[in-house]
Amino acid sequence: MNLLIKNGRVIDPSQKIDDTLDVLVENGLVKEIGKGLAAPAGVETIDAAGTYVVPGLIDMHVHLRDPGLEYKEDIISGTKAAAAGGFTSVCCMPNTKPVTDNKTVASYIINKAKAEGFCNVFPVGSITYGLSGERMAEMGELKESGCVAVSDDGKPVDNSELMMRSLQYAAGIGIMVISHAEELELVGDGVMNEGFTSTELGLKGIPRVAEDIATARETMLAEYAGVPIHIAHVSTKGSVRIIREAKARGVKVTCETAPHYFSLTDDAVRGYNTSAKMNPPLREAEDVAAIKEGLNDGTIDAIATDHAPHHQDEKDVEFNVAMNGIIGLETSLPLSLVLVDEGVLTLKQLIEKMSCNPSDILGLNRATLRTGAIADITLIDPKLEWIVEADKLASKSKNSPWLGKKMKGAAVATIVGGKLVFKR
């Protein structure tokens, strides 16, 4: 299928383009960008007036739950949700059953996504076998079988020596390590952020310093070894400060945050709302301010959802019993566009954090509308208003704190490899 996307505002940070242009897609590749392009015969034309035409969005941190936990989500429903949210690529975390710690599971994910998925899926392998935190997985084979990073996401590699050796080993192979930064003893059996709200609700708190300490350790290990590291889901003002300082010293650290960490505070937990329960937990207003500052000044490189589908039976329970995590693929774009409205990010910065930077950090070679590039393209209507409704979400799970809430901005078309996979 060949496409001509007419009269959109094309924003492509990779080419420093921000102009009203046409984009011609042929044979899955970007053929040409220019003004007043004529549609060759047999080309479908999309009127993109009033929309942003950007390199396909990339979510570098999702849980597709496939294989093994398909009752929560699978590669089909998860990539459908991604496409509906404007994402052309997602990176899925390895805490599946079995764990993505070997070629077989990695290949299964890649093959199923290719055959039945709605967008590109780049698996993340585990740092340690079975996420045990005890010995390194075969990172070389994981990379060769298509994994774009390794992570024990969901838990830290507690053993500092193993973590440092993993960073060194991964750097040798040329695969990024994504750290879930958390000091487990300080987390204990906490279920929300430690602060006034946890005091009032009588819930066990998780102090910010549990994350800060781990973030500091990770940056110090990377600094000592002189190798890169990526910190997942940054949620505290302390982490932002530590990463900012490390970057200033030249440490090869990158990081991401999630929309809920700049959109919500732990106030959302009131009423013992399990849709506001995640790990790291929602923090306080000063953390939200620090996250925005970090996004603005470039300390935080990427916005990733940590899309964590859970079945209703795992969320519609007493607060302490409920699983951690929320879905995010279908609400990430409007929540992030708020940052542009607020003046926290320019549109270009937003596209960098939702496409270019994730591609660069993981070496995906996407996120560009250059001639000859794979045509992963997202069309965004920044003004479209819509309500988040459970039965209209593509994800199998509905664990979102924004159900019933009004959103502004949405993907109106998602094009993956030149193919229109989603249209609103």
Added chain:
Amino acid sequence: MAEFKHKHIIALRDLSKDDIELLISTAENMREINSREIKKVPTLRGKTIINLFYEASTRTRTSFEIAGKRLSADTVNITPSISSATKGETLADTALNLLAMKPDIIVMRHAVSGAHYFLANKINCSIINAGDGAHEHPSQGLLDLLTMKDHFGRLDGLKVAIVGDITHSRVARSNIQGLTKLGSSVYLAGPPTMVPPGVEKLGNVTVCTTMNEALLDADVVMMLRIQQERQGKTLMPNAREYSRYFGLNPANLKLAKPNAIVMHPGPINRGVEMSSSTVDCAQSRVMKQVENGVAVRMAMLYHVCGGELE
């Protein structure tokens, strides 16, 4: 007379000053029943009350059971820790099954804070909280207020010292809510490891650095149970040292006002948070608290049932 409009009693935080005063005044009236030779009235005849206790309890469960029986309700006790919970049934399913037997009130104690709100969204009978995690213990808060009112004749302008593990105490939280609403002030003392962040914003609360500061000129000295299992863990060295800094003894009790009363929600670790002599002293109201507990719980059951006399 004021009307009680709540279907459930889950937290004193959810009740108004008028609600709390109404419950206390009803409890004062209920006491008369408890002193009769035949301690039973037909008020709740035909009502079914299930006491669903997911945590061990002697005092509170017995007190609720007696309160229900004095009002002629049929009371049933369930301890799911040794029945369905161990078979993997969820709280919601257990509650729905119980609901199918048409109870009027479920009195529940549960280890998870907020579990009662979760349940209130699922079932249509009244729910009374007999303690949820570290959140609230409203019947304890009310019986504490009644005990203070018995002594002082009022519940405003009192200085109430609460000493111990505030972080894990639902009793402290209910007292803070109730006392603040009624115009009294709370002074908290405990090891910094047991004082939760922002607790001073919960109400008219002052966090003291020493126990003596809290006790000075106090009208009420409320000691909290220290959980023995916390010894030797990360919150304190041991009971011996805890007792040295946060134990009540005849000497530091003298810092309180001469007519101050001493309270404890029980069960007491004698020689740890309170010396035996202070438990048994003339100022102690520990047994009075237990006695008032029955009347307060009768008032709670009565009001969630609509407060109508048969």
